[in-house]
Amino acid sequence: MLSGIRVLIVEDEALVAATLSDVVENAGGEIVGVARTVSEARELIRRLTFDAAVLDLHLPDGDVTPVLEAIHARRAPTIVYSGDEVPEKVRARHPELIALRKPVLPGRLMAEILRARRTGL
Template identity: 80%
Template sequence: MLSGIRVLIVEDEPLVAATLSDVVENAEGEVVGIAHSVSEARQMIRRLSFDTAVLDLNLTDGEVTPVLEALQARKAPTVIYSGGELPARVRERHPELVALRKPVLPGRLVAEILRACRKTT
């Protein structure tokens, strides 16, 4: 289903990051990197080639808003995968964002990644 789609994962919980990676790879996508912090994600956005990103809202070094802004500037389709609600200010600024609340079945996550990618083509 995700054949040929390169995914950047931004998630600070190692087990969740590994699970997301498995979901992407089992759907024939390619995980190009896993960032565990805002600073690491910003570096990866600058140096890696990817088609879409899946990110948690709250990382160990802060809220992921700067990462989200960098992804939006790059016009990278993004799926939020978080344990919390999308803050109203983020929803207002990015009304097109897909926001999934943990946990989500793998098929739903894959479908939302595909949907996000199709919106930009």
């Protein structure tokens, strides 16, 4: 289903990151990196090539907005995967942003990654 799609995961909870990685890999996708902080995410975004990103809104070292902006600057579709709603300021700037509230069934996550890739979100 996700064959050939390279995914960056930005998630600070190790178990959630591992679960997301398993879902993507079991669907034929490739995890190119996992970042647990804003600073790690920014470094990976600079160094890696990826087709989509799954992004948690709450990271331990600060506001995730710069990470979202850096991913969008690379024109990579982003799926927000968080326990909270997308803040209004983020939603206003990125109205097309796909946001899923934890937990989500694996099939839904895969479908949203594919939809984001198809539509270029």
